[in-house]
Amino acid sequence: MISIQKYEKVQSLEQAFELNQGKKNRIIGGMMWLNMGHTKVNTAIDISGLGLNTIEETDEEFIIGAMVTLRQLEQHESLNSFTSDSVKNAVKDIVGVQFRNMATIGGSLWGRFGFSDLLTVFLAMDSYVELYPTGIVSLKEFSEMKRDNSILVNLIVKKTPIKICYSAMRAQRTDFPVLACATSFVNGEYRAVIGARPAKAKVVLDNEGILDSGITEETATKFAEYVAANIVTGSNNRGGAKYRKHLALVLTMRNIMKLGGDRND
Amino acid sequence: MIEITINLNGKKISDRIEADTLLIDFLRSHNCLSVKRGCETTNCGLCTVLMDDTPILSCSMLAARAAGHTVYTLEGLQEEASSFVGFIADQGADQCGFCNPGFVMNTIALLRENPDPTDDEIRAFLAGNLCRCSGYEGQLRGIRNYLNSLKEQ
């Protein structure tokens, strides 16, 4: 369980960032992950008063504040209609409704957790994060960056036309995924994102143009084999490396087939 | 120490708390003993309460964060709960009964949001409430019988 010396509800990002330079100070999102360990925190930096709990939609993008909960994502009609319900599908089995009312997108992405359904699904989109003070970087770049003391302010999902499909394999409905898979066609390229390998989600592009001639069972299988060959899987108590490879192949193939054969025109 | 005020079950309660006092401990120290401590790590749903009408897990919510908000525990929602808990009891779904307050609180939240849920919607909404004695079917049958009784009225 977490122990905290001081609690500070900050008034600005500057204040949050300054406090976050303290070695034992921590931003608190939903605090679900933080509360799992025996973390000793000097100052808990509460950013819930900074208005980062809304999803703003413009003609070009969705701007999702760091304090938006997984349940808000699940229930956002426009975001789910834009992403063919893939956001809803990615979060629906994360613990329970009460949990999803608290866990935040900021904490979820900042953690860059290996098991993350969220990192997996959003990496399949034309997505970016706004960091304070760094600025905007692509989610892919962010996922590869080392954790530092910046603040994740927003997740930005561009309304670049997309076909996307998400699925995950779980041993039990509300457990961590054994393997997570998102496939998409966006910005003229097919992507497969494989999460819970159990390492961090990895993006595999169709660099060999396997799907260029269209999606058929044959090309989908070939692409799925290519994806499985280009990811490293590992073993833990939820599944072995070989089983995960096989799951990556099966889920990629199914998800690609669900994208449909007519690309994005 | 931090001075906080929470609107708890319709009454304003002020107290001084530590920075890391969890809402579950604040509630239990103010006689809301229906709020049970189970896993303490957001897995079991035993500690479910409604904060601003939203079901949350009080084991992972800082009391300091709940300051200025409205919190309801089962102690404050007896009447609303009484409409359906008998149907659950009739199914023998309560064995040790430890999970019951969390289940009831989340069922209240479900029925407020979706007064006519399908069985799958009930299962999905209550998936974060674990019960180590029953097989969940009793709770489901109880809620279904309650909903059917409303339709028959």
Ligand SMILES: Cc1cc2nc3c(=O)[nH]c(=O)nc-3n(C[C@H](O)[C@H](O)[C@H](O)COP(=O)(O)OP(=O)(O)OC[C@H]3O[C@@H](n4cnc5c(N)ncnc54)[C@H](O)[C@@H]3O)c2cc1C
């Ligand atoms: C029991 C359990 C089961 C889970 N199951 C799943 C699952 O099946 N699938 C899945 O995808 N996820 C799962 N998760 C992870 C969960 O969905 C969240 O991703 C996780 O709890 C982090 O979100 P949070 O809001 O609780 O963050 P917190 O615990 O508050 O923070 C996590 C970390 O991020 C930092 N942080 C938070 N917000 C910011 C910010 N805005 N800027 C900078 N740093 C920040 C914190 O300092 C901390 O180090 C699970 C978590 C738990 C506890």
Ligand code: FES
């Ligand atoms: S005690 Fe809070 S979820 Fe288990």
Ligand code: FES
């Ligand atoms: S009846 Fe014993 S835990 Fe549910």
